[in-house]
Amino acid sequence: MFAEDSLAFTVNALDRMAPRRTDAGWLAQQMDLPQARHLGFIGERALLVLNPLGGLALYSLPPSLVREPVFLGSEGEEKPIFASLLPDDQDLAMFGEEVKAIDLRSLAMQSVLPPPMLGVLAQARTLLHWHSTxxxxxxxxxxxxxxxxxxxxxxxxxxxxxxxRTDPVSIMLVTMGDRCLLGRQARFAPGMYSALAGFIEPGETIEEAARREVFEEAGIRVGEVRYHSSQPWPFPANLMIGVLAEGLSETITIDRTELEDARWFTREEVRAMLAGRHPAGLIVPAPFAIANRLLRSFIGA
Known part of the structure; x- marks a missing residue:
């Protein structure tokens, strides 16, 4: 387990080497280096290998399976990393019992990989998805x-x-005094509430998107909007832009096509939800998500 205070997918120590990757000859040389690593994905799942002493590590594909590799960057001097998308019907048995295909959301929730490794996988997944579509x-x-x-x-x-392309999403924690506005969608886990969120539309600022989305989904007018933090979200290629927003009205009018429910929560309720001890069993997103960080900011944690 890893206790770093970093959101999932936000740490990536690779040198992306943008000035060099336009050189096809140099890329070919990097591909042929014996120390080059070639990550593999089957759809949304990354290939990982179980260490004999426990834990997971990145699995490097044999050269025969490398197809249209994307160059992710280098870990150091001549230590390049590439990634390839394998067929959906790829037979995992050929890699051996110790190799597993695991989706990035599960890896983030379970905190079983070092943050830099998870960031590299997010970069790979986003690029591979773009090429496939x-x-x-x-x-x-x-x-x-x-x-x-x-x-x-x-x-x-x-x-x-x-x-x-990267699709920007504004995720807003609206506050009014000692309360914050949270909503839930029908697809959420039972009892889960989260900050409201929505895609930023063409020609729109982050602040404008936050005000529009909150009013459309919950009927709440928003004043000041302040940037808090951001998070790459490789499902498939979003950038979550977290903001704190000032609520100017309190009567909620729910857009039922977007939300199943929305309500105001006090700081004490949020503390209880974060601690998993809300009397009604209500919960919030796990620590790997930016919504959790916004809520911790609200209660001063």
Missing amino acids: HRFCSRCGAPSEMRDGGYRRHCPACAADHFP
């Missing part, structure tokens, strides 16, 4: 080609270039 040019429809170690796709037919 953007194989054709959005301008002319022709097949596109991977370039720059996976950070660009080029269309030979019309010369268009396409780049990986």
Whole structure:
């Protein structure tokens, strides 16, 4: 277990070496280094190996299984790391009993990997997902080609270039005095409440998105919005932008297409929920999520 005060996916110690990854010859040399590591994914699941003494470590694919690898960066001098997406029907048995395929959400919840390792897997998962869903040019429809170690796709037919995208999401903890606003969606675990969140739309600031989303989902007017922290969220390619927002009204009007419920919670209730001792059994997201950090900020923890 790891007790670092870091959100899941926020620590990544790799040197991404952006100036070098445009050099195809250099990338080929890095691929052939005996110390190069090639991470494997099957859909959303990363391949990991069980250590003989316990715990998990990154599994490096044999060269024969490396397909369209993305270059993640280097751990140090000539210690490159790549990642490849394997077929959905890949036979895990060929890797041996000690190799497991585990999704990133489970790894984050269980805190079984060092934070830097989890950050590398998040980077890999986001890039691999983008390539799997953007194989054709959005301008002319022709097949596109991977370039720059996976950070660009080029269309030979019309010369268009396409780049990986990150979708920003504003996640807002609205407070009013000694209370904060939390909501729950039908897909949440039973009894779970969390901060409201929504995608930032084109032409919109973080502050505007926070005010719009809170009013649309809960009918609450918001004043001042202050940035708190952020978190990469590789499901599949979001950036969670955490803010603290000032509530200007208190009557809640729920948009039932977005929320199952929303209500105000006192600091004492939030403390009880974080500690897992709320009298009604209500809970909040686990510590790996940014919503948990926003709530801890609210109670001064």
